[in-house]
Amino acid sequence: MSATSSHRPRLIPGHGHAGIEQAVNAFGLLRDYFEGAIIVDAHSRITWIDQRYRELLKLAADFDPVGLPVEEVIPHSLMRRVVETGKPTLLDIMRFDDRQFVVCRIPLKDEAGKVEGAIGFVFYDNVDYLEPILEKFENLQKQLTRAQAALTRERQAKYSLSSFVGLSDAVKELKSQVRRFALREGAALIQGETGTGKELLAHAIHRQSDRADGPFIAINVAAVPEQLLEAEFFGVAPGAYTGADRKPRQGKFELAHGGTLFLDEIGDMPPAIQAKFLRVLQEGEVEALGSNTIKKVDVRIIAATSQDLEAKVADKSFRADLYYRIAVLTVRIPPLRDRREDIALLCETLLEQTMRTPGQRGWVLLPEAIRLLESHDWPGNVRELRNVLERAAALAPSEVLDAAAIRRAMPQAAPRPTPTAAATSGGDLATRLAEAERDAILAALDASNGEKLAAARRLGVSRSQFYEKLRRHNITS
Template identity: 35%
Template structure:
């Protein structure tokens, strides 16, 4: 806002009653004034000489050397220098004269004030007021929508503006806050601190009604002097922020260690395309598993060792919403009992003698946001079963030697080759954990029950292993194929792949021969009833039925048509040779 001193035009010349007409005309012309204040020897105002006085002297044909004394006006409109701005505005608006003389307390002339000066001042003031109003409205809008609490105080430490979140935090009303001393209304903020230090500062943690908050005190400076202050009160989600700071400090010391742990964690490599099968049951099982993968439920995969349970688990992970997360494997049968708990849940530093200095992340930590595959779940001890059940129910756990609850978001896929129902009856497996795991159950059949898959897998493994081994195996001789198809495969698909890898490594003529098969398979063939006592016709018939079923992927109607027999006749022969139905 403009001040009175800024409006007046200073008088820097001396005009007395003895000043000559020529001098007066020269001053008015150079100063562009409408009047000249006339003073005595003490610079006290005695009158004014105006343009009308000049005109009158010219009309009276007075010489230019004539003193102005007889033509000056003694009754003058004066304004004290300490007149309030609001009063001056009214005086100028209502005064009949265009210029007033400004005097000090000693009646000395200090300047003149014209209506033109006042109009220009009013225009400037109006613009300033408009700018101030816009700025004020901007500040009010910012305060109304501020996420944190904000309070603004003036030079006298009275509150001028306050944001709704602050009023809400301290349960105050605007009328009880505005224009009130901040130390009386909000003493705990200690905003007066910055009036002495003239430096911004941040408080420690404060608390009101169970809500923690911190205060950022900011001084408002003008020419090095504090003319106000702003208090920013941060309280929303401050508990979470505090915990993050603590975790960040710990994480900085262990970042390298944790990074190494995560780098060591496994990822799922296999998808449904890697599950080679032409067996109708297996195809149906894959579709069921793919549907189950889309949900969040725990999945239990059952089947003999080597049937591909982990391959199913990886395919489930890769087709789920957690495919971007980790796929962590725990073989419950391979880890010593006394180490299994720390493998699952990790441990804090100093948890036990011999523990790593920085502790260790557990499998649940590593699988957070992803999938944890628990292989051979039936070999887990009862005590660890109880802890696993708690994690499944509460989705949280304690590290070994730790006191902080760790929350996790992990999907469990378990697998076993044991009869869990019998184990529950015998008290070897917790019934509540069994029902928690057995939400969705997938039973992977052994290879001996998937007659059509054996021949199909031979071809698929041949393609895959040629790339891995750098071999060029193009086929398999009939006698070797006959042995492979007739073998029971107790080790299932895993054993078949191993046999194929060995045979392809030893094969010399581009085809796998009988001699390239493992010795235990060759011996088993020699002990079988494939001696002269066995009918060659029956053996040929059996092989023809097997090949037909493989060729039509188990379709009995098509197989019977291919063999030239009735469907009922085919079923009788399947029963005779004890082939899977």
């Protein structure tokens, strides 16, 4: 390229170049502030490049780049993006071979505002002095990548069907049923007492379904205050209420798009939310709180409950139409007392996950200890069994767990209630059972100094179950 062409643009016939001409005319004022410059037209073809940029790129003296697409000369150039979007990149680091340039790219527009090209400057051809900043940026980028990967893992199913331990006939039938249901698209309802492994089975259904590559989003309905449930499910638009974030916040339905939404303790869903939830299931659309925009969602629902939803439907505390929507495929998990033959295998698995002291090879559970565990009713099911084993391991003087170690770790039995008049004078069975349950609740509350959560633990029931029983028996204090 001649000396003249290195300072004046070579115009490509048939295209306007008013902005390009003006840009080149300004170079005389700016030459002391950049190390090289280039101009492209509306088709991202090079129309001009100055001699210093040629030298930075180490172009051969007889090579003429004018008219070539910019990427053929500078592979990592983003000039085309600037031309197509009309938006500048005021500061960027561009790689060329083994070097890095600090560059700026600005769109060139005519008087009507139409983009007719772009101009790029190289401010620095040596970024060594930026090394601390670049290193910090790379570290932040790595942290962001790790955080995104961790978030992705959190939104994937953690358990497979093999995680549900047991060889009894009841467990074999349960797993067979789950495999069949996983291949279908209908909503599933998992029923079972607290601690039986409902969430584990929900993960397993997702893992074996066609949605396994999609997200698995879980929410415990009982753990979220009623006034926040709508925002949790459907999201929040910017400025929807005082104190709301200026950025939109996605709800659980949007986060679960293409995957599975797991609703634990769905029996605790307030009636007002039930109506809105049903509409989403019917229409497949969500509307964020404070927004007028409707968004389509493709989500499979898996719900779980330790309550009797049919009874709640009968007393009208749970909508019948919502119940039939979520109970398309129903799974009932047997309580641990109905599959006592699985306790030994469960103990072996749970003890493998129990913390050991340094140098300890493993826990040894003696046959007498297993027999003692098999004789317990386990109202808290597998969760209670895990807690007992962890407590026994913490209290044991060695890795050997005998019957004495297990007995020390077993929950203390609640005081037996004094027989009521109904129990001593007869009455139908339902009445006697209700009176006995009421007395047991009052005794647990008394032993727990009125602490409801502690009383629920004493009785081996979940918080939601306990509050339901309080309402049923009209116990207010």
